[in-house]
Amino acid sequence: MNDLFSAVSDIRSVNRLQQDSTDGYYRLATLLYRLGHVSDALKHKKCFPFYKKVKKVDKLLLECEELSEARDFPGCVAAANKVLRVEDEVTLVVFEARKWLCTCLTKDAQHSEALTACGAALELRRDARLLCERGDALLGLDMYDDAIQSFKEALELEEGLQRAKDGLSRAQKLQKQSEQRDYYKILNVKRSASKQEIIKAYRKAAQKWHPDNFQGDEKKLAEKKFIDVAAAKEVLTDPEKRAQFDAGVDPLDPEAGRQQGGGPFHNPFHHFQHGSPFQFKFHFN
Numbered sequence: 001m002n003d004l005f006s007a008v009s010d011i012r013s014v015n016r017l018q019q020d021s022t023d024g025y026y027r028l029a030t031l032l033y034r035l036g037h038v039s040d041a042l043k044h045k046k047c048f049p050f051y052k053k054v055k056k057v058d059k060l061l062l063e064c065e066e067l068s069e070a071r072d073f074p075g076c077v078a079a080a081n082k083v084l085r086v087e088d089e090v091t092l093v094v095f096e097a098r099k100w101l102c103t104c105l106t107k108d109a110q111h112s113e114a115l116t117a118c119g120a121a122l123e124l125r126r127d128a129r130l131l132c133e134r135g136d137a138l139l140g141l142d143m144y145d146d147a148i149q150s151f152k153e154a155l156e157l158e159e160g161l162q163r164a165k166d167g168l169s170r171a172q173k174l175q176k177q178s179e180q181r182d183y184y185k186i187l188n189v190k191r192s193a194s195k196q197e198i199i200k201a202y203r204k205a206a207q208k209w210h211p212d213n214f215q216g217d218e219k220k221l222a223e224k225k226f227i228d229v230a231a232a233k234e235v236l237t238d239p240e241k242r243a244q245f246d247a248g249v250d251p252l253d254p255e256a257g258r259q260q261g262g263g264p265f266h267n268p269f270h271h272f273q274h275g276s277p278f279q280f281k282f283h284f285n
Contacts, residue, residue, distance in 0.1 A: 004035050057087055064100040073108035076100060095124040102133045109192050111140035128158035135167045140191070144175035173248020180253070183232035183245060191246070195237055202233040 011028045015021040032040045060083045067076040083097035098121035105114035118134040121127070131154035138147035148171045154164035184191055187201040209225035231252050235241045241251040 004031055007031055008035070053086060057083055057093060060086070061096055061100070064097075064104070068100065068104055068107070071107075073104040076104035077108065077110075080104065091124055095121055098124065099127070099130060102130060102137075106133050106137045106140070109140060109190070111137045115141065126157060128154040128161050128164060131157070132161075132163050132167050135164075135171060139171055139174060142178065144171055144178060147171040148175065170248055177245075177248050177250065180250060181228065181231070183235050186228050186232040187236065189236075193236075198233065198236045202229060202237075205229040206233075 008028060008031050011024055011031065015024040015028065018024060060079050063079040064076050064083075067073070067079060077100075080097045080100040083100075084094065087093045087097070098117055101117035102114055102121050105111075105117050108114075114137040115134065118130060118137055121130055122134065131150050135147045135150035135154070138144075138150060148168060151164050151168035151171055154161060155168070158164065184193070187198060187205055189198055189201045193201070206226065206229050209222050209229055211219050211222045211226055214222040235245050235251060244251045
């Protein structure tokens, strides 16, 4: 009948009777707009603020995904924290934000912060992929037993999840490797160190442990340390050998070499590892 003022009055009454009156408020906004009450249509006390909030959260969550794919992990973390400042009540929205915090902090090698974020997300919802992220964060902190448990929990939730299987295998190898020679610790560098950082650390360690700087029993210890330092530099500056080591296999381990079809002679230091039958002198430039 085109009696818009009466329609507005009736819809307002109906909205008060309905528990979920989203459609009613939308219709009310369109009628007010048709009446020329643009400001009233735009700033309705329930519809518009909620719309702005949802729109902002949606934009920020999309940013998290895009920034993560672009490997801008600090940006992803910042966007996820903004979501939590906008929304702190709706559980599934908070979970999505905490999930991105867990993922991006882990990939940004902020492992302690990642562990906290992963735990907060998992308190809201047990998720196999989140448990894998938590496992990666634990590996970054050298907490191998806990990492193994996290990957196992992921497999219990989602049997056959390849990422969990790969993570479990890597964690078990790294645990075994931790009981042996750790080239990163020998040079005192992070696992994410660049080749330039590794070479710099090698030069510093080689100067410190050069056998010519020691006498007597200390010289024997220095020779062992110097060989380990040289071995660490060889592995960590060679992309293929470093990839093997990061996967939990020591490329200079004669036993590992035999298992892979090689032999002990691929290791240029193999004749030193159990004592040398001859005298040698190191020259370091």
